Amino acid sequence: MSSRVGFRFVNNARFAFRNATGPFRRSGAQGFRFQSSEAGAAPEQSTFQRLWNSPVGVKTVHFWAPVMKWALVVAGISDMARPAEKLSLTQNVALMATGAIWTRWCFIIKPRNILLAAVNFFLGCVGAIQVGRIYLWRRSVDGSAVEAAKDLEGDLVDSAKGVAASVESTVKEVKKSA
Template sequence: MSRVYKAIIGAADKFVPAKLRPLWEHDAGPKTIFFWAPAFKWGLVMAGLGDLNRPVETLSIPQSASLAATGIIWSRYSLVIIPKNYSLFAVNVFVAITSLYQIGRAIKYEQSLKNKESKQ
């Protein structure tokens, strides 16, 4: 760990209440990357939710598919590593769900375009 990170954790350590101490000291707690990586990955979920209002013709199926695959793969991984990382599992499930929903929207849109073309 870097000196800066150790200094920040050492300073914060004094202010952690006794009731939160088990979470603070956990193998996947705030003192580790196992906590911070999933915390920042929620930004992808927020971006995916923001894309729900995006026009469907601007969605990228390959991009959504890669995000969905990543979410599924990392969801599985988060349950087989030690320590099990349930926050990583949760964020990746949401990444997969939002991406799969976007794929569904895009495919439905493409099907509607094909139906319009075939009727003309």
């Protein structure tokens, strides 16, 4: 009886290779080649192949930029151990703003990059937590929330003026050299 089962298997396999509508088709002198029965169907890819060939895959900047940006999030988390008086307000406001702005843009740009949106979201969260810590520390030192807010505002205005002055001086130097 086992020989009959084997015989049926061999005959069915032979029929599949000979059948023009089967998955294996004869292609001239090249012998057999595998073709899908559906026209234009892509062969199935493994998970690694899909990740590699994806528009946001491993071989693109859309993958490596968020991976490297996680270092900023880790640095912000490690700053939780530092005292609030040693934290930079302007740096943490910049991290918070960057995280908030780019989280939104990650859903608008093509290809939509969820990994980049996630890292920017956490970057904004870490920046907001650190700004909150600085605000609470200044409020405890100054004694009132209004004074702490004014101090924060003054620091931000001073740093913005410093940046504007450095940009203006750079522009003047470029104009002189041109």
